[in-house]
Amino acid sequence: MPRPGSLIPAAFYLRPVDVVARDLLGRHLCLGPVTLRITEVEAYGGPQDSASHARSGRTPRNAPMWEAGGCAYVYFCYGMHHMLNVVTGPPDRAEAVLIRSCEPVTGLDLVLERRRHVQGPALLTGPGKVAQALGVDLAFTGTRFHEPGGLELRAGSPAAAILAGPRVGVDFASPADRDRPWRFAEAGTPWVSRPRNLR
């Protein structure tokens, strides 16, 4: 059975992080039998962004952020959740896009099993839920989305309109970074975490 959409080439990721973030909406995330369509993302800048994991420079955990765009950066949070990011830009820019919400496309039976049969948008709205549904864990950090066979990004169907707002859970950042409107979601979709604060 062919994959839904063609594999996205490496050049896609070599643009400013907010541009790639918007362009990721509507693309397909694929792993094994599961395909998810991206509906909500957040952009994180390099060392100068006080909300980003890159703010402390290169560490063992965030090393994939310093790779060339197209790399996966996965980290473990709050002792129980995995967070999936798409690294962007040339090497050493350390920018990444957090995948916050998706809608199901294929492999729904497996997604429902992994998500304990939660009903409605609560199934996939939130970064921890997306990673759990896809089956992504730390073993995937450092892998490349444009190389076939593993965690892949494919064409999908683009978002017609996009809403933006401040990022979630970054109250610790400086005011300028806290207020930067770098959360993006497809307009009108129910597959979004915290629909408030978007316009």
Added chain:
DNA sequence: CACAGGATCGTT
């Protein structure tokens, strides 16, 4: 080596 805290989630 010890410790404080986190780009969250689900329940109370």
Added chain:
DNA sequence: ACGATCCTGTGT
């Protein structure tokens, strides 16, 4: 509003 739960970065 809060507890779960453990990896991570930082400091001693």
